[in-house]
Amino acid sequence: MGAGAPRGAGGEDTGGRGFGGLRASLSGLTTRGRSFLAAGIAAGLCAYVLGQGELLRVGLLLAALPLVCVLALHRTRHRVAGSRLLSPVRVAAGAEARVQLRVDNVSRIPTGLLMLQDRVPYVLGPRPRFVLDRVEPGGRREVSYRVRSDLRGRYPLGPLQLRLTDPFGLVELTRSFSSHDLLTVVPRTEELVPVRLAGETSGYGDGSRRALALAGDDDVIPRTYRRGDDLRRVHWRSTARYGELMVRREEQPQRSRATVLLDTRDAAFEGAGPDSAFEWAVSAAASTLVHLLEQGFSSRLLTDAGTAVPGEGGGFSSGGQESAEAAGLMMDTLAVVGHSDGAGLSRAYDALRSGGAGTGGAGFGEAGGDGLLIAFFGDLDDVQTELAAKMRGRSGAAVAFVLDAALWAGRPTAVEERLHRLRAAGWTALAVPPGGAFGELWRQAGNAPLGSGAAGGRA
Incomplete structure (x- = not known):
């Protein structure tokens, strides 16, 4: 299994929290989310100037909605684990390998819409993309795709990218897992007849x-006695020479x-x-x-x-x-x-x-x-x-x-x-x-x- 899970215990990425992580999450506001935030701020300013309390409540609602979505996705992003299984890891040129992706929701709240994208070299084909609907708390989703190459070589797969969006389309966050796997494409082989x-x-x-013999002389080099060795194979001359019990090696063709x-x-x-x-x-x-x-x-x-x-x-x-x-x-x-x-x-x-x-x-x-x-x-x-x-x-x-x-x-x-x-x-x-x-x-x-x-x- 490719180690595609995020860093930290229990699939949790501990390095993306704090104010730096929140600022990065704020940059994920879509055009719609930025428009909502701008409209809310403008409505709040107008309400303050005109003294309209109803308009202030509307402005607060417009400004708070994208911020709440940012906070929710920020937490969800760091509570989703991803992994990859490559089978087989070594294929012949022209043959296919199967890549299985798995996403686990380890949080207590469901996720929104998830979009998966795995980075693969262009030689292996187009970049696979998947859309996953809501994942329940503790739930799991698995998808797979196939890769093949007519050119031998060693190709990296990954890292896996996870894109999360809220139901309103106000925020879109991207999560990249750090690990990747290697697919080795070996040359084609042809079955040969014995000649x-x-x-x-x-x-x-x-x-x-x-004819080239497939069996040769016995290996008579002695070795140290091991528990369970037959005492009939004791080499007494080597035992006297080295001062410890020595036995003849087993016959090795x-x-x-x-x-x-x-x-x-x-x-x-x-x-x-x-x-x-x-x-x-x-x-x-x-x-x-x-x-x-x-x-x-x-x-x-x-x-x-x-x-x-x-x-x-x-x-x-x-x-x-x-x-x-x-x-x-x-x-x-x-x-x-x-x-x-x-x-x-x-x-x-x-x-x-x-x-x-x-x-x-x-x-x-x-x-x-x-x-x-x-x-x-x-x-x-x-x-x-x-x-x-x-x-x-x-x-x-x-x-x-x-x-x-x-x-x-x-x-x-x-x-x-x-x-x-x-x-x-x-x-x-x-x-x-x-x-x-x-x-x-x-x-x-x-x-x-x-x-x-x-x-x-x-x-």
Whole structure:
């Protein structure tokens, strides 16, 4: 629930009282209210000059009516609580989210006419407005509206504005609640079929295929004894060494690792909008991450800037609930990712070599660091092609989807030459045509021929 309730105990805003608040409420007089007040003052002056008592009573009535309305609305304004419920807080581009607004009257007197208005970015649609009739003491009113966006991003909702009017239309006061909620619009994802991905190399004899194991060596590092541990797992050598009871950790299967590399260089892409090459790459990277996590891979998102998401544990996701949290973190990152100012892929290369952007994991040239690498490249020149070719590990499978700027713009291109150089280094490299279906390209990557010394993985 969005914290849309006003500050103070019991939904009461304690900061708007006093003479300052009354002066602000007086500014809410409408044209009709100001006219009544002016007419009452004029009638009172005329009654004093002419000595007409009846006219003085009329003037007092005209002047008192808007003032009484100001006092009533001033009290009501600070005794109305508002809240917001956003469901869900994370949606895919083009999908709808539901926003529910609730207004509670916590005072002992009924409210007048209420007008609700929630502030939303123009990308999500028109600003919603609602009119609520009288709310009884202790009563509640709920209204809802829907928002959607075709553009990924993070959009604030709120603050909620409440406008109160009296039955005579003499006063109109506006109340703004301070809190807001965030709607995260993540890239669209496409369901992918499981395929066996493999690299390709040359000059090493016959080709071979090795599946990426989803189980590895037992974790035999001992830990401190905890109540309820089986005494048969006591590690006596560590117990004698540390002077306290130590037990062997439970067997933990080692998950296969996968890295999704997203090229975000501004110089590597042309155009903008939902149909641009960069948005295609972001959506394809999101689809790949979701698919890999569903297949049991320990995955991470890496950009050309060398930053890895999630950032802990070598940059890779863990299992169970932590994997779901890592997936949400990666999707949130893709929701707001933009172009980088980097001119090359050197920082991504260094992150792969070190095993996770300085997090201390195994790199692609070290034992245990081999894993599946799926890259989405923009435009590549000779230097960046050579650097990208070196990113492939010694035995890990590597797949590259190249979004050549000239190909997307319909100009002559040398993308086939770039693909040939990547394939010679062991990559499974595919050129992405303008608006190509990623699911079909994914299947093509799974049907790519194997070269010698290549490793494959069921993905």
